[in-house]
Amino acid sequence: MAVAVKIYQRETKELTLTSRPERGKGPVGRLRREQEMLPGVVYGHKQEPQPFKIAARSLERALAAGGRNAIFVLNEDGSDRSERAVVREIQYHKVSGAIMHIDFLRINADEEYTASVPLITTGIPIGVSIGGGALQHSLNAVDMHCIASQMPSRIEIDITTLQIGDSIHVSDLLASEARIVTESEITIVSVLSPRLTVDEEASADSAEAESDEEEAAAVAPEAE
Secondary structure, eight states: OOOOEEEEEOOEEEEEEEEOOOOSHHHHHHHHHHHOEEEEEEEETTEEEEEEEEEHHHHHHHHHTTGGGSEEEEEETTSSOEEEEEEEEEEEOTTTOOEEEEEEEEOOTTOEEEEEEEEEEESOOHHHHTTOOEEEEOOSEEEEEEEGGGOEEEEEEEOTTOOTTOEEEGGGGTTTOTTBOSOTTOEEEEEEOHHHHHHHHHHHHHHHHHHHHHHHHHHSOOOO
16 A cells, blocks of 8 residues: 655754763752752663663653654763763653653664654544544554664554555555564554444354353252
8 A cells, every 4th residue: 555654854953062070869869859850870881881861841841842752962061072862761740741761772873773753643544534444553653673863753544545455554654764674464553434333343242152151051050
């Protein structure tokens, strides 16, 4: 199936980090409360992990503007040292949802690596808008392998032309994006027939009812 695909490249953003001598739950907690700073660590490339702190608003602005999938140039405050990294993990507060900690993974812009890239769908399938079908999403991201500087931030696919019974598989994207390494037979989206779904549910309910009747008959006492 021919699929309209758009590839969005990662942005490059800069952040200034400050070395973090604070360790332990208490001192790190005071960073957030008293200094409005957030703790984090940069690691990877067989180098020692580097704990840092960063202004909370600066980090939040960068992430809100698409930074979750950006390549960051991390500048060390008071030094001319900088390195490139991507966000590896963000820890959020369970109640407030505020950022509690962030991990960056060092990268070499010319080094190849594998990363998960979000899949975004656009449009409403004809089979849904006109045919009354139901859209089923089965995959929200694919793995890609390429050099760090060319790793996309997301892949967008147009699903407008899908009819009832149509599906898009990973294999349908490979002509446009050969760097995808997710198994090709995996389904991304499908348009299902509501009638088929209702018939299947009715059949399942009928089978369950028959099973209940047979079980009841088997345990019923014999009439004297």
